[in-house]
Amino acid sequence: MKIELTLDEYFTGVKASDRSILSRAITLIESTKKEHQALAEELIQKCLPFSGNSIRIGITGVPGVGKSTFIESFGKHITNKGLKLAVLAIDPSSQKSGGSILGDKTRMEELSSNPNAFIRPTASAGSLGGVARATRETIILFETAGYDTILVETVGVGQSETTVHSMVDCFLLLLLAGAGDELQGIKRGIMEMADLISINKADGDNINAAKRAAAQVKNSIHLFPATESGWIPQVETCSAINSLGLDNIWDNIKSFENNTKNSGYFTEKRQKQAIFWMHQTIKEQLENRFYQDASIKEKLIKIEKALLNNEISSYQAAKNLLGE
Amino acid sequence: MKIELTLDEYFTGVKASDRSILSRAITLIESTKKEHQALAEELIQKCLPFSGNSIRIGITGVPGVGKSTFIESFGKHITNKGLKLAVLAIDPSSQKSGGSILGDKTRMEELSSNPNAFIRPTASAGSLGGVARATRETIILFETAGYDTILVETVGVGQSETTVHSMVDCFLLLLLAGAGDELQGIKRGIMEMADLISINKADGDNINAAKRAAAQVKNSIHLFPATESGWIPQVETCSAINSLGLDNIWDNIKSFENNTKNSGYFTEKRQKQAIFWMHQTIKEQLENRFYQDASIKEKLIKIEKALLNNEISSYQAAKNLLGE
Numbered sequence: 001m002k003i004e005l006t007l008d009e010y011f012t013g014v015k016a017s018d019r020s021i022l023s024r025a026i027t028l029i030e031s032t033k034k035e036h037q038a039l040a041e042e043l044i045q046k047c048l049p050f051s052g053n054s055i056r057i058g059i060t061g062v063p064g065v066g067k068s069t070f071i072e073s074f075g076k077h078i079t080n081k082g083l084k085l086a087v088l089a090i091d092p093s094s095q096k097s098g099g100s101i102l103g104d105k106t107r108m109e110e111l112s113s114n115p116n117a118f119i120r121p122t123a124s125a126g127s128l129g130g131v132a133r134a135t136r137e138t139i140i141l142f143e144t145a146g147y148d149t150i151l152v153e154t155v156g157v158g159q160s161e162t163t164v165h166s167m168v169d170c171f172l173l174l175l176l177a178g179a180g181d182e183l184q185g186i187k188r189g190i191m192e193m194a195d196l197i198s199i200n201k202a203d204g205d206n207i208n209a210a211k212r213a214a215a216q217v218k219n220s221i222h223l224f225p226a227t228e229s230g231w232i233p234q235v236e237t238c239s240a241i242n243s244l245g246l247d248n249i250w251d252n253i254k255s256f257e258n259n260t261k262n263s264g265y266f267t268e269k270r271q272k273q274a275i276f277w278m279h280q281t282i283k284e285q286l287e288n289r290f291y292q293d294a295s296i297k298e299k300l301i302k303i304e305k306a307l308l309n310n311e312i313s314s315y316q317a318a319k320n321l322l323g324e
Numbered sequence: 325m326k327i328e329l330t331l332d333e334y335f336t337g338v339k340a341s342d343r344s345i346l347s348r349a350i351t352l353i354e355s356t357k358k359e360h361q362a363l364a365e366e367l368i369q370k371c372l373p374f375s376g377n378s379i380r381i382g383i384t385g386v387p388g389v390g391k392s393t394f395i396e397s398f399g400k401h402i403t404n405k406g407l408k409l410a411v412l413a414i415d416p417s418s419q420k421s422g423g424s425i426l427g428d429k430t431r432m433e434e435l436s437s438n439p440n441a442f443i444r445p446t447a448s449a450g451s452l453g454g455v456a457r458a459t460r461e462t463i464i465l466f467e468t469a470g471y472d473t474i475l476v477e478t479v480g481v482g483q484s485e486t487t488v489h490s491m492v493d494c495f496l497l498l499l500l501a502g503a504g505d506e507l508q509g510i511k512r513g514i515m516e517m518a519d520l521i522s523i524n525k526a527d528g529d530n531i532n533a534a535k536r537a538a539a540q541v542k543n544s545i546h547l548f549p550a551t552e553s554g555w556i557p558q559v560e561t562c563s564a565i566n567s568l569g570l571d572n573i574w575d576n577i578k579s580f581e582n583n584t585k586n587s588g589y590f591t592e593k594r595q596k597q598a599i600f601w602m603h604q605t606i607k608e609q610l611e612n613r614f615y616q617d618a619s620i621k622e623k624l625i626k627i628e629k630a631l632l633n634n635e636i637s638s639y640q641a642a643k644n645l646l647g648e
Contacts, residue, residue: 041637044640133638275628277638278642314601314602315457315460318601
């Protein structure tokens with residue numbers, strides 16, 4: 001950041017939904033510099049009372065399912081309703097590759113220039129805990145800036161779905177029918193997180209395969225245990241490229257919201273998420289402190305070797321490292 | 325324990341497969357007394373070089389699926405092959421109720437009196453970590469005593485399946501066809517752990533429903549991501565009460581074993597499990613130390629309140645508790 005803003009300038013700018021200041025505030029939150037982090041914390045503190053008033057929607061699906069096109073298309077649909085949409089993506093892959101696949105300039109061109117939409121390509125910094133914190137706090141900024149609909153996209157790498165799932169109200173899984181109607185590349189545990197499932201690319205030659213896949217998923221829903229909310233995951237087909245089926249998805253999201261708000265589950269889940277992330281942060285930090293200790297690092301190598309040679313048990317190995 | 329045995333007496337007895345000493349050794353391992361724990365650790369240390377030579381099979385299923393009858397019947401089948409079978413059950417419910425549902429004297433009467441079978445009704449003591457340690461170490465004792473086939477039963481309460489899954493080679497899920505062919509009471513995440521699935525009670529009026537349920541599960545297997553081993557979960561029907569379909573299950577277990585031994589997955593998984601349990605023990609202990617601290621306990625109440633009132637963020641709450 002070339003010219004530093006004061007806390008008040010950040011806060012007033014975010015509150016007034018100034019796009020440039022909002023963008024800089026997110027960068028501040030993502031910064032790993034100590035002085036930025038201190039300022040970011042004060043900013044979040046000031047924003048907290050203005051946060052919470054949105055529907056937070058997680059979106060996931062394998063690469064190739066058409067997430068970008070879907071968000072472009074669905075985003076237009078949402079903003080056409082007079083709603084203010086913010087889109088954020090979690091992209092842990094960019095840490096390793098050095099470049100973000102979400103930073104691709106050709107993505108969501110139309111939505112990017114929409115005055116009622118704000119797109120933040122990626123929030124990824126450091127550990128999963130770091131990414132999670134930045135994402136959660138960016139949501140707080142969005143809400144303070146008056147965005148009432150928030151999409152959090154996960155690119156489906158590693159643990160990112162679980163992370164996103166534990167910070168949104170509602171989780172949408174996009175699937176694709178394969179050549180033989182089979183579903184492609186579903187990751188372990190992902191079906192059970194979904195509140196809404198849509199088979200995308202239900203267009204052209206693919207319509208019937210998509211419909212059969214949707215029917216098949218629908219029939220299998222009962223193989224997955226009932227969701228905590230009591231909501232039965234809805235299964236639909238859509239064509240993001242032809243803007244078909246988006247109304248259905250939106251209606252389902254609103255039903256889910258009404259349903260869970262009436263039952264009290266909506267608020268309860270948000271409270272549980274807040275508590276969950278507090279404990280997660282504590283656990284991560286306790287483990288960091290332990291495993292980053294130089295003497296532990298040294299000991300660990302020897303002890304793992306003894307453990308794999310069946311010389312000591314897992315429990316003895318742990319006790320040894322803990323110095324008990 | 326009325327008369328204490330020495331380390332050597334325990335070890336020699338276990339090694340000689342003396343049923344009474346084996347039983348007392350397991351009790352020693354489950355004991356929460358400091359002096360018993362020290363002796364137990366020495367015993368495990370001595371047994372470790374003689375452990376490992378078995379197939380460890382996890383069995384789960386909802387109450388009513390007929391696990392006891394299945395184990396009785398399947399156990400007879402296994403011992404008839406000249407194998408030595410040990411059965412252990414994880415039953416966290418007995419902590420709360422004070423009595424174990426597995427302690428029921430009428431369970432597995434025939435198998436209990438079989439000289440080639442050893443049944444330990446329950447290994448549950450203290451925390452999940454404690455139960456896990458006792459179970460893992462009991463397996464070491466069984467193997468030292470020459471048991472080549474080990475069944476670990478979980479009663480399906482709380483996290484017990486996940487715990488058992490991470491200490492066995494192979495996981496068998498018993499299911500039941502419902503009146504409308506639907507499957508009953510499958511818990512979140514359980515389908516994805518299974519290497520083998522069998523629809524029990526495929527007898528009498530229920531045969532066709534069981535077959536339809538098996539076909540349905542078979543068709544849905546691809547909705548679950550491929551298992552790490554590359555093995556495709558086998559789906560069968562069985563009737564424990566009529567001893568039907570048990571051969572199939574045993575053949576599948578042996579195929580699974582051969583398959584994963586040839587690919588190297590078998591050994592790799594056991595090594596990963598050993599490392600996993602070391603880190604689990606460390607994590608549990610780090611958290612215990614932190615959360616059992618009196619000043620943390622006091623602070624936590626206030627901070628949770630502030631968090632739920634939206635006065636501080638999850639991250640700030642954590643930092644505050646961590647004293648950062």
